[in-house]
Amino acid sequence: MEDKLSIAIAQIAPVWLNKSATINKVESAILEASAQNASLVCFGETLLPGYPFWLDLTGGSKFNDPVQKEIFAHYLSQAVSIEEGDLGSICSLAKEKQIAVYLGIAERAGDRGGHSVYCSLVYIDRSGLIQSVHRKLMPTYEERLSWSIGDGHGLRVHSLESFTVGGLNCWENWMPMARSALYAQGENLHVAVWPGNTNNTIDVTRHLAKENRMYVLSVSGLMRREDIGPDVPHHDLIFGNAQDFPGDGGSCIAAPDGSWIVEPLGPEETVLTAVIDMQTVREERQNFDPSGHYSRPDVFELRVNRERQKLTTFSDEKLTTSSDE
Template sequence: MSLSINNSSKKDQLNVAVAQIAPVWLNREATLAKVSDAISDAAAQNAQLIGFGETVLPGYPFWIERTDGARFNDPVQKDLHAHYLDQAVVIERGDLDTVCAQARDHGMAIYLGIYERPMDRGGHSGFCSLAYIDENGAIGSVHRKLMPTYEERLTWSPGDGNGLRTHPLGAFRVGGLNCWENWMPLARTALYADGEDFHFACWPGGERNTRISPFLAQEGRSYVMSVSGLMRVSDFPDDTPYLEQILAGNGQADMLTNGGSCLVAPDGSYVIEPIVGIEVVKTATIDHAMVRQERQNFDPVGHYSRPDILKLEVDRRRQTAARFRDE
């Protein structure tokens, strides 16, 4: 996309990468290797930020809608849930250390969708989380999805507001949400109010899910990067538990989710058109001057707001079941 921006400078520009990849499904270590390869690919393209799809590490829980996931106390569901938890990301034991090291080595920020098994919630429940790793390799925030969607509630726990934060990156402040959280007006507003002008939206896959992206860009007058996962029958390892049951009814189709990742400018125009059906790491350069231009006629929490009438209160405390005092 060619931008006509007269008040731009080099410091306004940021090179960003969309990483549309398929996981090695429910295999954390093998998927981490694919994530690492994508980061290296983006580094070769001089990217300063890279984004991945929702719970790409170690994969989205496709089995629920395909194996009667709501059947209570069903041994199949219990086995699959146990396997999923076993392959989840435990940040406290260092599961993201290699990704953090790559971020530091390449000076690249990373948004990574993970299935998180946090120790501050007892270590036996999983959350759909979006980890932000800054260009120095530090984990800046871990946003746990506020409300899992439909059947996701059978395996993902509801999160909290702790990760509703933005982070400085070059001329930008970046923030992100998981999947259908991007439809939640107050969640978006929380990020706008924290200064967001680059919005990252991660999705499990499916081109239709990212059609909201031009609207998000125009509402926030921000750049919006929507990154989806990709999932083909061939991406399921042969040793996947209950694989035959999971794939039953898929017919001859190879594709479960077809991607649709894209990048949209603050005026709602595409910088990267939706990418469908392929794995790819694709980069583009964005310019903060365009944010400033588009905020001239609309700024949702600035000059075009009425905080004397309408305002939002956000609880960003990390929620835990117990707080221990040992002294």
């Protein structure tokens, strides 16, 4: 098998809380990554249509507050419905360009009624098929005011040439058991997605790389004060309280020995590619393989529930009629 793989970071800002316009930016970044011969391109946490930065800026915890209701209603209206085909054009482009995509979305989940938002990480393969949708296991702190709690259904890895790739959302990357669930499936290329904060990526990226002797691609979104558009509900309140960079980037790539391939990027929009080599994974696994020769399954066992959680199960019985005639 071909040992080398070209991977791309797409550190871009959304057209904040505007689904259709952000899809256009995502597709432009996919085209740019494809032009650089990337086989995989990755985007930040809930990049489509944007991270809920307003919560810190508007008193997000106020109960029954009309401001929070109006902003959330707008967020919900712009969230991604996979069932309704919102990712169709992105899937078609992935197929056309033969490029895999990891994309962070705010998902309006039809299988949970369609009125709650999940922080989801979607993997689209090079044939344009959605292979997994991972809903964030535990939204962090104020995120719980806008996102619902996910499940283990998307804790899956995928073959990509000679590599096995998996991914997690933001602080899930600090969850040892979530990481272990991916490691045990042979992961050797990990995608960690973030809303945009160098303080998050600079430590955990290298830690994960050394822990599982794998490549780690941390991809962040970008959010600038000027990205808060005038059509966003309560624009003046959000804009007036925002810093210059609510999301300052920090995307980076670490090698299996923890060294930097791409050091954390500054607050700029860019599509950047790097070539990784499976031979380096093999070399680093020689002395430490946490799911192989350095594991102790006789002592430790992790059980993972990958059923998609749902509220109801319907059993429709076929109605029959009988006649004495």
